[in-house]
Amino acid sequence: MSKKRRSFLLISLIKLLILFILLFSHQACLAQSSTDRKIPKEIVKIPLPKLLDFGAGKCIPCKAMAPILKELTEEYKGRVVIKIIEVYQEREMTQANRIRLIPTQIFFDAKNEEVFRHEGFMDKVQIKKMFEKMGVK
Numbered sequence: 211m212s213k214k215r216r217s218f219l220l221i222s223l224i225k226l227l228i229l230f231i232l233l234f235s236h237q238a239c240l241a242q243s244s245t246d247r248k249i250p251k252e253i254v255k256i257p258l259p260k261l262l263d264f265g266a267g268k269c270i271p272c273k274a275m276a277p278i279l280k281e282l283t284e285e286y287k288g289r290v291v292i293k294i295i296e297v298y299q300e301r302e303m304t305q306a307n308r309i310r311l312i313p314t315q316i317f318f319d320a321k322n323e324e325v326f327r328h329e330g331f332m333d334k335v336q337i338k339k340m341f342e343k344m345g346v347k
Contacts, residue, residue, distance in 0.1 A: 247306035249322055253291045257320050259344050260291045261337070265313040266298055271331040272313045278334045289346050317344060 253260060263279055265272030276294065283292045297304045297312055307316060310329065317326040317340055326340055 247303055248324075249318065250293060250295070250300075250303065253293055254322060256291050258289065258291050259320055259325075259341070259346055260293065260318040260322070261341075262293050262295055262307070262316045262318070263313055264295045264297050264304060264307065264309045264316070266296060269312050274331060275313055278337070282334065282337060286341065286346065290341060319344060 249260065249262065261279075261282075263272075263275060265275065267273070279292055279294060282290075286292070295303060297309060307314075313329075313331065315328045315332050315337070316324055319325050325344055328336075328340075
């Protein structure tokens, strides 16, 4: 094998190695940040089930759900964390959770694993039934 060909192969292998290192480090970074972005920082470490409601102030069904969520926040205080996410203010979190329409409710267990997702208006009875299925009393 000629010296030129050997040099070319060596340089090509080094480039491939660098490419793989960059690719895998970027994927690991994306996976970590994606998990971190799904739940707001202020509640992610709380070891309770969570309900995230993705909506907007201009959305009629979202407005109708606001008082229901407020009541449930008081009723389930210390047992479930309920958080309303404004999709136009929290775009990164909205994208990380793959929100397609609003309102969308995502239920997470205490380990921050998604348990259930619902798109559209969800009444108080339906939410309470979901909490029961999750083992919240």
